[in-house]
Amino acid sequence: MAMGLGLIGTGFMGKAHALAYRQAGAVFGDLPEVRLALICDTPADKATEMARQFGFSGARDNWRELVTAPEVDIVSITAPNGLHCEMALAAIAAGKHVHCEKPMALTLSDAQAMQTAAEQAGVRTMVGYNYIHNPAVQHARRLIEAGEIGRTVHFRGWVDEDYQADPELAWTWRAKRADAGLGALGDLGCHLVSMSHVLLGPIDSLVADTQIIHPTRPLASGSGRAAVENEDAASALVHYANGAQGTLCTSRSAWGRKNRLDWEVHGTKGMITFSQERMNELRLYRNQGTPGLQGFSTILTGPAHEPYGAFCPAPGHQLGFGDLKTIEVAQFLRRIAANEPCFPNFTDALSFERVIHAIDLSAREGRRVSLNEDLRS
Amino acid sequence: MAMGLGLIGTGFMGKAHALAYRQAGAVFGDLPEVRLALICDTPADKATEMARQFGFSGARDNWRELVTAPEVDIVSITAPNGLHCEMALAAIAAGKHVHCEKPMALTLSDAQAMQTAAEQAGVRTMVGYNYIHNPAVQHARRLIEAGEIGRTVHFRGWVDEDYQADPELAWTWRAKRADAGLGALGDLGCHLVSMSHVLLGPIDSLVADTQIIHPTRPLASGSGRAAVENEDAASALVHYANGAQGTLCTSRSAWGRKNRLDWEVHGTKGMITFSQERMNELRLYRNQGTPGLQGFSTILTGPAHEPYGAFCPAPGHQLGFGDLKTIEVAQFLRRIAANEPCFPNFTDALSFERVIHAIDLSAREGRRVSLNEDLRS
């Protein structure tokens, strides 16, 4: 019997989830079945309209009704970040599996509570770090694991956008710590941490800077300006558990960057680099072959890079952003059916998000922070 | 009442159509409704399995039953090219709208027959030239129409892959003219013609070369070799109706090219270039601004380039190959509902395919060929 999906939220990520759940089974062919049961938004007529557009059987304007509805087995949370915790805890309490957008929560305490609850309830969880499901990225991971570039010794990553680059953009709740939590680190930085984790494993300690580039912003009302309370940019020097070092950088005020999520992995035998704005390419240098012929190879993804072939049997035809979410959903459904842990589940995602909070803490206290510390204090 | 879709074929393009019809309404929100009515493949159990995977209500192993079924309003044809004509004529005879993959047919006579039948029957038609629906390409078209690069004076295009580059690849029906029709021109070249048409309008005349790079191929049986009868590569010098000139080139034996469909439009005030392998980018040079600051701008597609925003509200997140087919389907459904001609319909596609046959004719006869000639003789 098909699992029922309850989706909370119909914005950018809500639509991405809806499309991915609609499509995953048709793309992969061998997935556990899923029904689009309920969708939730406000006001009620918007929920109804979205149910019609996305093909959900029912609509709700109260998320509490959705998370407890018997026809719902999986709750997908794409509401504003500040609501994730309460929604997730309610869904877990109702025995639902939970698919939650990143970041898990505004604070580590909340994220920790979510992780504990999920673990105790034994439900499956998945957090929306969709970029790591890119076949190009997974191929890089496999190359590293196979030793193609030797021992990994260094990592550099950057995740930048320009949605807060304009100094005269109006102040919004995004700039308020109580409502939005971290700034660029929460929106963007945690994606980079997820990449770094997939490629080099966990981080041990770090020292970091954060920067508020535009300290105030004009009020939309037109009178006066309000303070920006969270970081526009952050940079960290990190030490990995495997002995590697590296740098993680993020900015939401980097003009011209639309979805930059670039990284490079330095190995003792080679180098791999990637750029999200050209997400269907991987660049690989290996110390082998004739000297005069050595160079970075630009590899275009294709069926040789699973699960690209489920979308298209011909190489170089390119996946898009939405396809990454479809892969994420497929993994979630498979693991639920197999009763196995998902990646990244609340435990994994908590470890990613501890890193961005450690960056914030290091910058505030001006000292190196260990990931073993109690970061919530 | 929703229109019913009957889909013939479940391979590369069959799956692409199925996914696009499933998804288009959810992506766009304001489309006429479509039901996934029937799917056809052989043997019957494969058809049944595909119906389950893609969500079609019924399955058939005989396409004639599908095209005449009362629950089918639109017939989507993704069977081998040699079958398109018979299928399309039958569907048209049954009063169905027809969505046909490119090329329309192996011969111009067949394509002409399809066009005539559709016109007489008054049904809507659409041919699968999906690359022209890319928001980047449509944006280029709009820039040209708005005069941003002045009068268009020159065009150069290339469409290359490497699926026939290996000289020791086994001989298949693709190499046989009676079964496959044209070679690289039919598989790839016609896509380039569609781009050229969208950007510069119709071609008046041309002179061309074709080339069989690998004259024989080993038989799969292992004994002996068989002749390759159709072109591995072709090149043409073209004159446009608007006075521009240009070159069109294609190869199916171009190592390293996975889905190259590149072009450049030369205008009197600027230049636009595009590369399908980086399909979310457009490069624009305009003769304006400070000399020391002039250069090609790399524009990443985003919501400013319709209908990108229907897929994702954030720029630089990238569409994929499948999304182009979704846009094509959306256009088809809208035009059917509006009772207006689609683009490119059988009439448009016939004009594209006349160009590839003119290239073949020019190469065979060693002379400039006018597109006004009767190319079927």
Add this chain to the structure above:
Amino acid sequence: MAMGLGLIGTGFMGKAHALAYRQAGAVFGDLPEVRLALICDTPADKATEMARQFGFSGARDNWRELVTAPEVDIVSITAPNGLHCEMALAAIAAGKHVHCEKPMALTLSDAQAMQTAAEQAGVRTMVGYNYIHNPAVQHARRLIEAGEIGRTVHFRGWVDEDYQADPELAWTWRAKRADAGLGALGDLGCHLVSMSHVLLGPIDSLVADTQIIHPTRPLASGSGRAAVENEDAASALVHYANGAQGTLCTSRSAWGRKNRLDWEVHGTKGMITFSQERMNELRLYRNQGTPGLQGFSTILTGPAHEPYGAFCPAPGHQLGFGDLKTIEVAQFLRRIAANEPCFPNFTDALSFERVIHAIDLSAREGRRVSLNEDLRS
């Protein structure tokens, strides 16, 4: 005893020659010695000033005095193209070796006369096709000769600039056939032919289009417009003696192109591509290795690519435009000393320039032209 250089002209190419002759011996260390003997320009005080700047022992304002001066062994001709023939013939008559800028002459008759005279006199000649001396290009040639990409089957090349792209640029002598000879073909196209020759060998026949994009230009005087008599753009379909086919394209009205001289060589085992605007890079694809790892390698030139190392012992540090002329000069001096033919000498260059005149002829007569024809008729 050092050879004496007499240099005619001090413009773009004159300076390039002066700098190259000054520097070649210091770069290479093992070259035959050359003295900067005489330089010629008008008026006399300009010649004197240029002699001072470039370090020539003497100055002349009459080139006839220079070509017959006893202290001159090599005559370098960088005067306007229409003067090359007379100057070269006089220098040859005086028994001098001749280094002439491209194109050799405005007409094939003149170029032929130069070639015949040089051959009969037994002097060494070199023509300024400097781009082919790029270590990246020579490395490509060696890779091809070593069979790294198999049999070469196809070539495509483009050479574009935008110095005549602006429709409102004033009319000059460059647009007049009697004074300037060919248009884009003479300025740019012949460079591409030299590349094509180095990589694939001689062309057998071709069919071509030429295009005058801006038929008239405003007179500098401000009153009225004058006709443009030579081509702004040209395109050709070529057949090589080795059985390969290809396309050659050029435009002097291609906005945004500053020194585009790009090409791709298709082989049965691989592909090499090059772009002059990134002249220190070569891109190579070979059909070998693991499928998921295949891609174009971007090779940065370095000491492994001779004679890069004479300029710099570290890879990736980049040569510049001037360095190509220095390599050309070094080759010329070595061959003079060794009493061996240079490449490309007047015989080679004549064969290149026959191609551009064949393109012009083909376009005028609307027919395929053989390179064996008497193209001067």
Add this chain to the structure above:
Amino acid sequence: MAMGLGLIGTGFMGKAHALAYRQAGAVFGDLPEVRLALICDTPADKATEMARQFGFSGARDNWRELVTAPEVDIVSITAPNGLHCEMALAAIAAGKHVHCEKPMALTLSDAQAMQTAAEQAGVRTMVGYNYIHNPAVQHARRLIEAGEIGRTVHFRGWVDEDYQADPELAWTWRAKRADAGLGALGDLGCHLVSMSHVLLGPIDSLVADTQIIHPTRPLASGSGRAAVENEDAASALVHYANGAQGTLCTSRSAWGRKNRLDWEVHGTKGMITFSQERMNELRLYRNQGTPGLQGFSTILTGPAHEPYGAFCPAPGHQLGFGDLKTIEVAQFLRRIAANEPCFPNFTDALSFERVIHAIDLSAREGRRVSLNEDLRS
């Protein structure tokens, strides 16, 4: 009367200086004259041979004789870094102007002594930070100063090579702190600091990591391994005096990087990025124009970017590595003649090199270091 040059060293940098001093006057035309007086290397016959090749009047195998020779006005020091200080002090004591390769010295104490001596003696000094003289970089600087990208708020830079990437490369003196001083920071990192200084001004404080990636290397003798004492890689979080923040990273063990010296400057109105491996290009994004047309412009250097035009009057033809040294020499000669400070002189270079020593200190002591500290303790 022409100034006399005495050049110490004939290796990579020695040759670069020789070529640049030979060529600068001919390139620029309006420079103070310079004579190639003496060159020094050992053994004596090598010095003599190099004098012949490069065109110096005399040769010495004892640098002390060169620095005190009356025919020498400028001493160019390209000997191993550990010798710079003694040589420079001797040259200054003899009243010579000094052109010294980077880094100035192995220790800050030595560099400080050099700076003090030069200042007291009133001689002109120049340090070989040649990359900052690139017309592309100077154009970026001018754009920033003109406010084209608003207030500069963030900087990121990387300078990487792979000459120490191979773990099995033999141990050399480069790995020994007493002989080589710093590792990647001294070879590469200081170049990045010079770029950062030109673009954003001085750094106030920083916190840093250094990393020895290959802790031991095999002895060339074949028996056993020796320790690597200086850093293979380093990363720093920096605060600028102007309020900006940023990251500086370097590695000499980064496979595939041949001469990467990349940076990006984030401004409140735009972004500029640069890559040394494509040193003739600048990428600029400005927040202006129609949304759908915004993107990074790739600007090819040309005569609009001084002093490119002194080398070539046509854009896009590209300068090379050697040309940067020629520009440096031209600046030095001009400033000597004008009796004005050069950039970067010993005072400037000392400030650059204080930064790399501060990075080293911060990593060793695990704390933020101010550039106002006495870094020599």
